[in-house]
Amino acid sequence: MATRVLGIGAVVAVAGATAFSLFVVPADLNQGEPQRIMYLHVASAWFAYLSFVITAVASIWWLVRRDPRADAVALAGAEVGVVFTASTIWAGMMWGRPVWGTFWDWGDPRLTTTAVLLALYIGYLLIRRLTDEPVRRATRAAVVGIIAAIDIPVVHFSVIWWRGLHQGPTFGDPEHVLNPAAPSQFVAALLLMLGAFSLAWLWLMLKRYRLARLEWDAEDAVRRSGLTGLAAASEPGS
Amino acid sequence: MNVSDVVFVISAYGVILGAIAIYAFTLIRRLRRAQQAADELEETPNPAP
Numbered sequence: 001m002a003t004r005v006l007g008i009g010a011v012v013a014v015a016g017a018t019a020f021s022l023f024v025v026p027a028d029l030n031q032g033e034p035q036r037i038m039y040l041h042v043a044s045a046w047f048a049y050l051s052f053v054i055t056a057v058a059s060i061w062w063l064v065r066r067d068p069r070a071d072a073v074a075l076a077g078a079e080v081g082v083v084f085t086a087s088t089i090w091a092g093m094m095w096g097r098p099v100w101g102t103f104w105d106w107g108d109p110r111l112t113t114t115a116v117l118l119a120l121y122i123g124y125l126l127i128r129r130l131t132d133e134p135v136r137r138a139t140r141a142a143v144v145g146i147i148a149a150i151d152i153p154v155v156h157f158s159v160i161w162w163r164g165l166h167q168g169p170t171f172g173d174p175e176h177v178l179n180p181a182a183p184s185q186f187v188a189a190l191l192l193m194l195g196a197f198s199l200a201w202l203w204l205m206l207k208r209y210r211l212a213r214l215e216w217d218a219e220d221a222v223r224r225s226g227l228t229g230l231a232a233a234s235e236p237g238s
Numbered sequence: 239m240n241v242s243d244v245v246f247v248i249s250a251y252g253v254i255l256g257a258i259a260i261y262a263f264t265l266i267r268r269l270r271r272a273q274q275a276a277d278e279l280e281e282t283p284n285p286a287p
Contacts, residue, residue, distance in 0.1 A: 007262075014258075018251060033243040037250040044254065083261050087254040094250035098243050200258060207265045214272040221279045 007203045013196035017189070025189045034098045039189050041091035043197040044084045050201070051081030052121065052152055059145035062138050071138035072212035074145050078124045080204045085118045100165055108164035113155040120148035134219055 021039045028035035055077035061070035092111070093103045106112055124144045131137045159166050182190075 014255065018255065022247070022251065032240060033247050036247050040250055040254055083258065087257065090253055090257075091250045094246045094253075098240075098246050200262075204258075204262060204265065207262075207269060211265065211269045211272055214269070214276050218272065218275050218279055221276075225279075225282070 003203060003206050006199060006206070010196065010199035010203050013192075013199050017192040017196035020192055021189045025185045028186075031099050034095050037091050037095040039193040041088060041095060042190060043193040044087040044091060046194065047197055047201045048081050048084035048088055048117075049152055049156070051077040051084060051205070052117070052149060053077075054205075055081065055121075055124070055145045056149035056152075059142035059149075062142045063146075066135070066138075068134070068138075068216050069213070071134075071141070072209050072216065074138075074142065075128065075212045076205050076208035078121050078141075078145065079208055080201065082118065082121050082125065083204070084201070085114065085121065089114060089118065096165075105165055108166055109158035109162040110155065110164055110166035113151060113158045117148070117151045117155050120144075120151055124148055132219070134216060 017039070021036050025036070027033050055074045058070045058074035058077060061067060062074060089111075092114075096105075097103050104111060124141060127144050128137055128141050130140070156169065158164070159168050
């Protein structure tokens with residue numbers, strides 16, 4: 001019941017934030033209409049980071065405690081993170097073409113490290129499919145989940161460490177968080193989108209976690225009872 | 239207003255919100271199927287040792 005309310009709230013919030021970003025906030029004087037994509041781009045990027053950090057923490061939790069809940073959290077973070085990272089890249093490309101004049105530039109560190117981040121976590125999900133043995137699968141995935149997390153700070157600080165097309169961090173300077181240079185309507189649109197995405201992200205995480213737990217329990221029951229015929233129905237490794 | 243700029247904005251919002259919605263619906267379907275499988279397993283009597 002609670003997740004249903006959360007889901008409905010997420011749909012309403014995302015619809016509201018989208019309407020506000022597209023129809024209420026004026027277009028940027030310099031960038032024009034494409035600037036509206038930034039609300040989506042930044043929100044997607046933040047929740048991609050958060051998802052992968054959760055995967056890393058849960059991976060450590062698994063290696064230390066061997067708790068199936070940790071593996072479920074790690075899987076949820078990775079899968080949801082992949083969706084949000086792909087969204088971030090797509091939004092960036094749709095903004096980049098009209099503003100930078102190109103969809104993509106392999107010479108840009110932020111773009112390249114983000115593409116690597118996406119590839120790493122797609123790899124994480126693929127590695128989970130290599131074995132149906134839950135403990136081995138969770139351990140292998142946990143190792144990959146921790147190694148892949150090294151790229152998160154690299155992506156974030158890439159705009160500081162190296163030169164490229166991408167602008168600096170949006171909220172890198174604490175002073176900018178308290179006194180943003182952007183007009184208040186722009187900040188409100190970004191905060192609204194962040195709030196809406198937080199609801200959607202939480203709903204997706206809870207659902208994916210629940211699915212992972214059910215899959216684990218089903219695999220466990222199949223193995224213990226020897227009912228291999230039902231293994232296909234439980235979709236192991238997904 | 240540049241028409242091609244609007245196309246990029248629509249492409250960004252349409253694809254991303256659409257992808258998240260499709261992922262959400264897929265999750266609901268997978269969850270329903272997993273729940274059914276779990277219920278079937280629960281109903282199946284354990285084989286004799």
